[in-house]
Amino acid sequence: MTFSIALAGKGGVGKTTIAGLLIKYLVAKGKTPILAVDADSNANLNEVLGLEVKDTLGQAREDMKKGKVPPGMTKDIFMSMRMEEAVAEEEGFDLVVMGTPEGAGCYCAANTLLAGFLEKLVNNYAYVVMDNEAGMEHISRLTTKNVDLLLIVADTSRRGLQAGLRINKLASELNIGVGKSYLIVNQAKTDMLPDEVTAAISDDGLELAGIIPQDDAVYEYDLKGKPTIEIAQDSPSVKAAFDLFDRILGQPA
Numbered sequence: 294m295t296f297s298i299a300l301a302g303k304g305g306v307g308k309t310t311i312a313g314l315l316i317k318y319l320v321a322k323g324k325t326p327i328l329a330v331d332a333d334s335n336a337n338l339n340e341v342l343g344l345e346v347k348d349t350l351g352q353a354r355e356d357m358k359k360g361k362v363p364p365g366m367t368k369d370i371f372m373s374m375r376m377e378e379a380v381a382e383e384e385g386f387d388l389v390v391m392g393t394p395e396g397a398g399c400y401c402a403a404n405t406l407l408a409g410f411l412e413k414l415v416n417n418y419a420y421v422v423m424d425n426e427a428g429m430e431h432i433s434r435l436t437t438k439n440v441d442l443l444l445i446v447a448d449t450s451r452r453g454l455q456a457g458l459r460i461n462k463l464a465s466e467l468n469i470g471v472g473k474s475y476l477i478v479n480q481a482k483t484d485m486l487p488d489e490v491t492a493a494i495s496d497d498g499l500e501l502a503g504i505i506p507q508d509d510a511v512y513e514y515d516l517k518g519k520p521t522i523e524i525a526q527d528s529p530s531v532k533a534a535f536d537l538f539d540r541i542l543g544q545p546a
């Protein structure tokens with residue numbers, strides 16, 4: 294059985310960073326193999342993971358639609374070749390990038406092949422970690438259907454938190470099939486949240502998984518273009534993230 298984890302939240306709160314820290318955690322705990330899915334059309338999870346991406350599923354779909362299938366090759370074979378190529382491999386985890394969403398016109402045939410491929414692909418992994426685009430619309434898309442764990446990331450700002458609570462509400466209304474959701478407060482400047490914040494979270498019935506501090510190491514790695522996943526184990530954000538994941542994922546999946 295594959296255990297799927299999706300990240301959601303307002304823009305720039307740290308979804309991709311936390312997806313990277315989660316993959317670092319799962320690899321360290323031997324909870325492998327993992328499939329990382331970058332479902333953000335402005336894909337950058339590969340940078341956090343230090344992987345080069347040669348192709349995206351969206352590009353394969355686009356090329357099939359445009360009839361770029363070589364003569365003598367069936368569309369099925371073309372798509373399966375391209376989709377295989379779009380899976381980047383690393384020790385313990387693979388990454389697949391969804392790419393830009395479809396344009397106008399009918400992508401039905403390509404989408405059917407793509408959906409079939411994804412379904413088979415996902416079954417090869419113990420864990421799937423899905424990094425999503427900012428906002429709430431995304432949550433209603435196919436990519437976030439049936440997640441075992443929804444991690445809603447917020448910063449300590451009032452608006453960040455409100456966005457997080459709205460996402461949680463939307464997820465329950467849409468009936469997406471979320472096993473469990475947690476809030477993660479990221480880039481915190483103190484160890485403790487103000488009482489007002491804690492109260493607002495529990496009033497909404499959302500459970501706080503924990504807080505991850507503002508960490509200069511994250512900022513510096515980002516600035517230098519170094520993969521976040523390589524940050525030292527003893528840095529504050531990694532320690533906090535590992536403790537947090539131990540609490541919510543500690544038990545065997």
Ligand SMILES: Nc1ncnc2c1ncn2[C@@H]1O[C@H](COP(=O)(O)OP(=O)(O)OP(=O)(O)O)[C@@H](O)[C@H]1O
Nearest residue numbers: 304305306307308309310427480506507508511515
């Ligand atoms: N705990 C942290 N400490 C310091 N900097 C952080 C922390 N978490 C994230 N950042 C920085 O904040 C910025 C935004 O983070 P990230 O890209 O992970 O957010 P996002 O929610 O995925 O954004 P988007 O909505 O654009 O996809 C990055 O520059 C990242 O390095």
Ligand SMILES: [Mg+2]
Nearest residue numbers: 308309333425
């Ligand atoms: Mg992101």
